[in-house]
Each structure stands twice: as C-alpha cells, then as structure tokens.
Amino acid sequence: MRCERARERMAESLAGALQTPAAGELDAHLAACEACAAEWVALRDLWDSLGRLPEEYPGPAMRERFDAMLAAYQAGIAQASLIRRPGLLEQLSAAWLRCWPRRPAWQFAAAMAVLAVGIGVGRFSAPDSATPPRRAGANTELARLRNEVHEMRQLVALSLLQQQSASQRLEGVNWSVRVEPNDTEVLSALLRTVNTDGNVNVRLAAVDALRYFGDSPVARRGLAQALSRQQSPLVQIALIDTISELRDRQALPEIRAILNHCSTDENVRQRAQAALVRISSSEPRPQDSRR
Amino acid sequence: MSKGETRRVETEDGQLMLAVQAGDVAQLSVLFERHHRRLFRFFVRLSGDRQTAEDLVQEVFFRMLKYRLTYTSGGQFIAWMYRIARNVHLDGLARQREEAGAGPEDALESAPSAGPGPEERLRSAQQVQLLRRALHSLPVEKREVLVLSRYQNLKYDEIASVLNCEVGAVKVRVYRALKELGQAFFLLAGEKAS
Numbered sequence: 001m002r003c004e005r006a007r008e009r010m011a012e013s014l015a016g017a018l019q020t021p022a023a024g025e026l027d028a029h030l031a032a033c034e035a036c037a038a039e040w041v042a043l044r045d046l047w048d049s050l051g052r053l054p055e056e057y058p059g060p061a062m063r064e065r066f067d068a069m070l071a072a073y074q075a076g077i078a079q080a081s082l083i084r085r086p087g088l089l090e091q092l093s094a095a096w097l098r099c100w101p102r103r104p105a106w107q108f109a110a111a112m113a114v115l116a117v118g119i120g121v122g123r124f125s126a127p128d129s130a131t132p133p134r135r136a137g138a139n140t141e142l143a144r145l146r147n148e149v150h151e152m153r154q155l156v157a158l159s160l161l162q163q164q165s166a167s168q169r170l171e172g173v174n175w176s177v178r179v180e181p182n183d184t185e186v187l188s189a190l191l192r193t194v195n196t197d198g199n200v201n202v203r204l205a206a207v208d209a210l211r212y213f214g215d216s217p218v219a220r221r222g223l224a225q226a227l228s229r230q231q232s233p234l235v236q237i238a239l240i241d242t243i244s245e246l247r248d249r250q251a252l253p254e255i256r257a258i259l260n261h262c263s264t265d266e267n268v269r270q271r272a273q274a275a276l277v278r279i280s281s282s283e284p285r286p287q288d289s290r291r
Numbered sequence: 292m293s294k295g296e297t298r299r300v301e302t303e304d305g306q307l308m309l310a311v312q313a314g315d316v317a318q319l320s321v322l323f324e325r326h327h328r329r330l331f332r333f334f335v336r337l338s339g340d341r342q343t344a345e346d347l348v349q350e351v352f353f354r355m356l357k358y359r360l361t362y363t364s365g366g367q368f369i370a371w372m373y374r375i376a377r378n379v380h381l382d383g384l385a386r387q388r389e390e391a392g393a394g395p396e397d398a399l400e401s402a403p404s405a406g407p408g409p410e411e412r413l414r415s416a417q418q419v420q421l422l423r424r425a426l427h428s429l430p431v432e433k434r435e436v437l438v439l440s441r442y443q444n445l446k447y448d449e450i451a452s453v454l455n456c457e458v459g460a461v462k463v464r465v466y467r468a469l470k471e472l473g474q475a476f477f478l479l480a481g482e483k484a485s
Binding site: 055 | 341
C-alpha cells in the first residue's frame with residue numbers, strides 16, 4: 001500500500017468503517033512506514049479529542065415551538081379545506097382562467113378583440129372640456145387596456161406559481177412568459193421557483209422560462225447564482241445551457257466553480273466546459289464590457 | 292444499536308414520513324422526537340451557536356412538511372433529512388451574507404457560544420475551546436463532512452448520498468478535513484502558548 005492510499009484510509013479506519021483486508025493492509029503499512037505511523041497517531045489523537053467535546057442538548061422550548069408550528073399548519077390546512085366564498089380577486093382570476101382561450105391563435109384573436117373594443121370605446125366616448133384631444137385620449141385608453149391585460153396575466157401567473165399542485169405551478173410557469181419582459185414581480189417569482197420549488201420538472205420549466213427575461217441583468221445574475229444552489233444535475237445542465245445561450249460572460253466565475261467542484265456530475269462538467277468555451281469566444285455584450 | 296435495529300428504525304422512519312406525505316402530518320411529531328436532538332447537535336457543531344441551531348432545526352421540519360412530496364419510498368429517510376438540513380444551513384449562510392454584505396461566508400458566522408458549560412469541569416477546558424475554534428475555522432464544506440462523519444453516526448454511503456458525491460470522495464474529504472483541523476488546532480495552540 002502506498003502512503004497516499006494509506007493516508008486516505010486513516011480517516012475511514014478511525015470511523016470504524018475500514019473492512020478487512022484493507023484494515024490489515026493499513027496496519028502493515030503503518031508498521032513499515034514511520035512517517036505514516038506518526039501521522040496516524042496525530043490523527044487518532046485528534047479524532048479522540050473531537051469525541052471529548054461536550055455534548056450539546058436542546059432546550060425544552062424547541063418542542064413547544066415545533067408543536068406550535070405543526071398546530072398552525074394543521075389549522076391552516078383545515079381552514080383551507082372549508083368551502084368558502086372566494087374574494088373578488090380570486091373570482092376575477094378564476095373567471096379569467098375560464099374565459100381565456102388555451103390555443104395561442106385564439107388567445108391572439110381574443111387580445112385583438114379586447115383592444116378593438118377599447119379603441120372603439122375611446123373613439124366614440126364624448127370628451128369633456130377637461131380631457132385631452134381625442135387622439136391622445138384613444139392612446140391613453142389603449143395603454144390602460146394593455147396595462148389591465150398585463151396585470152391580469154401577471155396575477156394569473158403569480159397565483160398559479162404559489163399553488164400546491166406541481167401541475168398548476170407548471171401552468172404558472174407557462175403563464176409567466178405572457179407578461180411584459182420587464183415584469184420584475186414575475187421574474188422574482190420565477191427565480192424563487194428555480195431555487196426553491198420541490199419539483200424538478202417545475203424548476204426545469206422555470207429555467208426555460210427565464211430565457212424570456214434574458215435581457216434583464218437580474219435574470220442573468222439569478223441564473224448564475226442558481227447554479228451553485230442546485231443539486232439536480234438536470235437542472236444544473238439546463239442552467240448552464242441557458243447561460244450559454246445568453247452568452248453571459250459575468251456568469252463565467254460560477255461556471256468555473258461548478259467545473260472545478262469535486263462532486264460535480266460528469267455530464268454537468270462536460271456541459272460546463274463547453275459553455276466556458278462558447279461564452280469566452282463570443283462577443284461581449286455592451287453591459288459586459290462596462291465591468 | 293445493531294445493524295438489524297438500525298435497519299428497522301430506518302424503515303420505521305421511512306414509513307412515518309410516507310404517512311406524513313399521505314396527509315397524516317401528526318406523524319411528523321414522532322420524527323421530531325426521534326431526530327431533533329441529533330439535528331440540533333449537527334447545527335451547533337456547524338454554526339457554533341445554540342440559538343441558530345434551534346432555528347435551523349425548526350426550519351428543517353418545516354421544509355419536511357412543505358416538501359414532503361419529494362420524499363420517495365425507496366430513499367433513505369436519514370440521508371433525505373440531512374440533505375434538507377445541509378440546504379437549510381447553506382441557505383442560512385447565504386441569508387447572513389446578504390444581510391451583512393458580501394464577504395467570505397465563514398467569516399460572517401457567529402463565534403462559538405462562550406459561557407459556562409460542562410467543559411469547565413474538564414481539566415482540558417482550554418484545549419476544548421481551542422478545538423472548537425479550530426473546527427469552526429474550517430471552510431464549511433470541510434466542517435460539514437467532519438461533523439457528519441464524527442458526530443452524526445452516518446455511514447460513508449449515507450454521507451455520500453447527503454453530499455451527492457461518490458463514497459470515495461467522502462473518504463478523501465474526511466481525511467483532508469481532519470488534516471486541516473489538526474493544522475488549525477496546532478496553529479491556535481501555538482498562538483495561545485505565545
């Protein structure tokens with residue numbers, strides 16, 4: 001047994017996890033190698049000292065806190081399961097979900113119909129002396145209608161992203177790309193979904209949706225930061241691919257970090273390597289070159 | 292505890308968690324009773340602070356409730372619990388960094404709690420304090436693997452599952468963490484002597 005191998009097995013032996021014949025090989029090596037034997041003694045003493053650190057015990061308040069948390073959760077579940085009259089906003093969003101067509105072509109037609117109605121209302125409504133000229137009034141009405149459509153889509157997306165059901169959260173991710181690309185609330189909700197959602201499919205969909213917000217520095221930074229938080233290789237690959245497509249040079253440190261981390265999955269490592277090459281060889285965006 | 296007993300307890304824990312998943316959330320109370328002390332010790336060793344450790348334990352059980360659908364019947368409950376615990380600790384560090392401004396993450400953690408305790412009854416009280424400081428000076432990844440190996444009674448394959456790496460990598464990491472702990476300890480002991 002070589003010294004390097006012996007040293008790697010020392011901690012295993014101290015933990016009582018080294019099986020024969022490896023344990024026998026280590027003993028034989030220690031008997032023959034003074035340097036390793038000295039290191040063994042030092043590590044063993046340290047291991048024993050760690051065992052003499054006083055044990056810590058939690059106070060009784062911890063149990064009370066947990067019980068209170070569980071009771072509150074159970075009360076909340078019980079309340080949510082009661083049949084109750086939904087609030088006005090919930091009614092509106094539910095009605096909107098029912099009315100809004102599913103097919104993109106019909107959605108476009110519906111949106112154009114809403115705009116047409118809005119323009120018609122603006123054109124034929126009688127202005128009073130305080131209102132601005134008719135052309136400006138029509139534009140204002142149009143802007144207001146557009147804003148209402150946007151707000152409704154935002155409401156739907158945000159509501160769905162908070163649902164317990166993973167399929168509803170997936171629906172929320174689908175809705176998130178129908179808002180304005182500068183919508184910071186939906187962007188924040190998507191980033192939160194990438195970092196905290198318990199369902200890997202929802203996280204993958206959220207990463208995909210973040211491409212839509214790719215021009216936002218917040219989105220780009222959020223994607224890079226999410227890389228170090230993810231445990232799932234699938235999501236890591238999706239993040240790397242998205243960052244690579246966006247040619248985000250400011251994410252290079254995070255990509256290098258995951259490439260150099262010893263526990264990174266091999267497939268992720270290869271993807272990260274390819275992304276490094278692609279991003280490094282691309283033209284810097286104007287905001288990248290300001291750093 | 293024998294291997295057979297360990298397997299039986301692990302199976303029971305898994306069944307309790309499946310019951311929680313199915314809606315019988317009261318069973319989480321049993322899991323709390325079984326595991327909150329070891330989680331508390333885990334967090335105290337990592338953070339050096341009792342209050343922080345208590346908060347983090349609560350967060351672990353809250354997340355078990357929130358993400359109960361992610362527990363799979365084929366998975367080991369203990370490894371799943373420690374994965375959540377590890378993420379809770381890392382999220383806590385990230386929050387600390389955000390609140391205090393950018394900087395080396397380990398520099399922002401609270402110093403080990405001082406004050407009276409059982410260590411004062413030991414003849415090597417100063418050695419204990421130095422060892423605690425040395426442990427706390429390690430980078431969080433090294434401290435993590437050492438605490439999991441030395442104090443949490445996890446097998447190497449369980450630690451590998453928690454850290455999402457190979458068993459071989461765990462062995463190397465534990466050795467390197469121990470080595471670095473020794474160097475830190477003797478450095479601190481030398482400073483104390485001088």
